[in-house]
Amino acid sequence: MQLQALDRQLRQSLPEPLASHTRLGNLRNDKLVFLVDAPVWGLRLRLHANALLDAAHAAGIRASDIAVKVATMQPVPPDAAPPIPLSAAARETLRAAAAATGDETLRSQLLRLASMADS
Secondary structure, eight states: OOHHHHHHHHHSSSOOOOGGEEEEEEEEEEEEEEOOOOHHHHHHHHHHHHHHHHHHOOOOOOOOOEEEEEEOOOOOSSSSSOOOOOOHHHHHHHHHHHHHHHHHHHHHHHHHHHHHHHH
């Protein structure tokens, strides 16, 4: 949780869209390790190394360097709610739509969706 709070604080010193493509991955010894989702963002992040180090010092972190790694990052959903299961009426509507269509591909997809709702 401390790393996430520091990540938010440090990324505030970055311009958009760079901030949204960057995450603080670790604080190792005296090095801030940042993750970016493409090499181009890594190059741009290195241009802001001094600003990041200044922000870290302001937060009480003794860091003297940054490291940048390219990694596929999953977007962080803002408190994603669990999916709501389909109602019985929705399942029956999908089945009725499947029965009414002449398109075999559409029919099979509608029936697949209706059966997924059953489980």
